[in-house]
Amino acid sequence: MHNNDSPFRVLIGKPGLDGHDRGAKFIARALRDDGFEVIYTGIRRTPEEIVAAAIQEDVAAIGLSSLSGAHLRLFPAVVEALRKAGVNDIAVLGGGVIPEEDIRQLKEAGIAEVFTPGTPLEVILEAFRNACRQHREIHQP
Amino acid sequence: MRNDLNALLEGLHNRDARSIARAISLVENDHEAAEVILTSLDQQNVRSSQVLGITGSPGVGKSTLTSSLVRHLRSQGKRVGIVAVDPSSSITGGALLGDRVRMMGHALDSDVVVRSMATRGRLGGLCAAAGAAVRIMAASGCSPVIIETVGVGQSEMDIIRLADLTLMVLAPGLGDEIQAMKAGILEVADLLVVNKTDCVGAETLSMDLEAALRGRKNACQSRVFKTVATTGQGIDELAIAIDELDAICRSSGEHDRRRHSSLELEIVDWAVELLKPRLLAELQETAYPAEPRQTARKLLARLCPLMIDT
Numbered sequence: 508m509h510n511n512d513s514p515f516r517v518l519i520g521k522p523g524l525d526g527h528d529r530g531a532k533f534i535a536r537a538l539r540d541d542g543f544e545v546i547y548t549g550i551r552r553t554p555e556e557i558v559a560a561a562i563q564e565d566v567a568a569i570g571l572s573s574l575s576g577a578h579l580r581l582f583p584a585v586v587e588a589l590r591k592a593g594v595n596d597i598a599v600l601g602g603g604v605i606p607e608e609d610i611r612q613l614k615e616a617g618i619a620e621v622f623t624p625g626t627p628l629e630v631i632l633e634a635f636r637n638a639c640r641q642h643r644e645i646h647q648p
Numbered sequence: 649m650r651n652d653l654n655a656l657l658e659g660l661h662n663r664d665a666r667s668i669a670r671a672i673s674l675v676e677n678d679h680e681a682a683e684v685i686l687t688s689l690d691q692q693n694v695r696s697s698q699v700l701g702i703t704g705s706p707g708v709g710k711s712t713l714t715s716s717l718v719r720h721l722r723s724q725g726k727r728v729g730i731v732a733v734d735p736s737s738s739i740t741g742g743a744l745l746g747d748r749v750r751m752m753g754h755a756l757d758s759d760v761v762v763r764s765m766a767t768r769g770r771l772g773g774l775c776a777a778a779g780a781a782v783r784i785m786a787a788s789g790c791s792p793v794i795i796e797t798v799g800v801g802q803s804e805m806d807i808i809r810l811a812d813l814t815l816m817v818l819a820p821g822l823g824d825e826i827q828a829m830k831a832g833i834l835e836v837a838d839l840l841v842v843n844k845t846d847c848v849g850a851e852t853l854s855m856d857l858e859a860a861l862r863g864r865k866n867a868c869q870s871r872v873f874k875t876v877a878t879t880g881q882g883i884d885e886l887a888i889a890i891d892e893l894d895a896i897c898r899s900s901g902e903h904d905r906r907r908h909s910s911l912e913l914e915i916v917d918w919a920v921e922l923l924k925p926r927l928l929a930e931l932q933e934t935a936y937p938a939e940p941r942q943t944a945r946k947l948l949a950r951l952c953p954l955m956i957d958t
Contacts, residue, residue, distance in 0.1 A: 513677040514766070514768065535744055536744065539742035542740045542742045543742050544745060545743065545745060546745045546748060546764050547749060548748055548749065549748075552755070555755075556752055556756060559665075559755045559756055560755055562665050562669060563763060564745075564748075564762075564763065565672065594666070646670075
């Protein structure tokens, strides 16, 4: 019936011990203002907690934020936790203070998109929309 | 799709977290599989489970109290479901669902099933969606299933009617007893909880409420429960009172009466929800210069000729 115009659902989380949540909250609000349903987990979550929440909430994508420099360890850990849970249809996107040379490595580890402080907001929103559209194609043929 | 659906039903039967989550989405989005999902649920579990409503103003500590209560219930080995309802923006349709922040302590516990749900600006339909989520969780062995919602606005108050028992949470510093005496606040609640009792003003608030409750029919209902949700203080007592009152309601027939009326509410909500797209489609076809009420009656007469004696 009207299942194709139901809002996209995404989860925004902060893995690791980094407590700087300004970026994560900014993105969560921007997504909300773009019509997304955003589940926010708060700071200091383990990759496994984030994945368990994403599964229960049936989100199409997970957005991770890291400003502490631990992204090379934590972002792939979320991808790995998804794999362990047998999930292959939830995209992982990440953002934060991430050096150019780390981006390729993150993408190779399965992070769909990586955003840095210079990324325009619209690019980020479009990346989330894309991830959600793909998820919808898989589940609502 | 057929195979997917069978796998989903199998998963629901096995209490698989992904299947439960997927099923709630399909029903919430009114997917064509909704009916098969809902009719295949374990009705015995749905009937026997306890449905609790937790409501109160923003910031009184509903999510923290829920989390604290869940910790207690888990220590008793109960599998718990939580449907956390937050408002959608009426402008963009988006929502920030933040109740999980207070509940992440249970994130890795597969016997704590949490689902955040946005009101999606639905006039109706919210009870239908929330009711279905409660049913899906209850069928998977969750008891209690807790519906947590901000107690403002008609649709949120309606959701509370889905519950067998309702806890109203208040906190000091949010207005005097006149606020609490306003229609709807005390009368909707079976149990009153003053949270943040370690804060200034809690004693006065509790006394005012106790005065307002004098003359209520049974002991649990005329008490004010005092909690500090962040530390767990007062939670055990509250949990005992919930079970006592639940037992009283079940033996007096009140439980069945409430289930019956919440079922009616859900059915009407679904009917309106299912009718809405048809009405909108019909409206596209029709020239409607007339007065809205009259047009509405004509529309209904065309769609459901049995219903209207025009």
